[in-house]
Amino acid sequence: MFHLIPITQRGRYSEMKKIPFIAILLFLLLSIVFLFYLFSRNRPLVIMDFCVSDYRSYIEAFPSSQNVGKILDEKDVLKKAESVWVSMFGESVKRERPYSVFYDNQNDVWLVMSLAPTNMNQKGGSAFIIIQTNGTVLAVWHEE
Numbered sequence: 001m002f003h004l005i006p007i008t009q010r011g012r013y014s015e016m017k018k019i020p021f022i023a024i025l026l027f028l029l030l031s032i033v034f035l036f037y038l039f040s041r042n043r044p045l046v047i048m049d050f051c052v053s054d055y056r057s058y059i060e061a062f063p064s065s066q067n068v069g070k071i072l073d074e075k076d077v078l079k080k081a082e083s084v085w086v087s088m089f090g091e092s093v094k095r096e097r098p099y100s101v102f103y104d105n106q107n108d109v110w111l112v113m114s115l116a117p118t119n120m121n122q123k124g125g126s127a128f129i130i131i132q133t134n135g136t137v138l139a140v141w142h143e144e
Helices: 007-041 052-061 074-089 091-096
Strands: 047-049 100-104 109-113 126-132 137-143
Touching: 052 109, 052 126, 052 137, 074 091, 074 100, 074 109, 074 126, 074 137, 091 126
Parallel strands: 047 100
Antiparallel strands: 100 109, 109 126, 126 137
């Protein structure tokens, strides 16, 4: 059966059909953005192995006498590393996120390094810190 719509209302009718389509499209777009945010935020931190003896020259060249307190886990070492970096290099070091975490199981030592900027217009390099599990900072440096 056909519905007759007066000529004066046909323009309104086609506009009214567009509103639900736009609303559904907007809802889907926002849902995708939200899911991306949710999954990227709760991504598990990968801890990679390293050997502290490979970094002896850095420990000798960039020694530190700081102690940040006992390291509880990988999230704790990230917070403490960033706090040391901010105190030494300033707030701009936060732009070098995400950070990579390495652990020497044999010597109970953590290595945290920042990510060098990928944008050629952005200056900077990578920050590094080596911390023992007891909180003793062995070395801190930043490469340009």
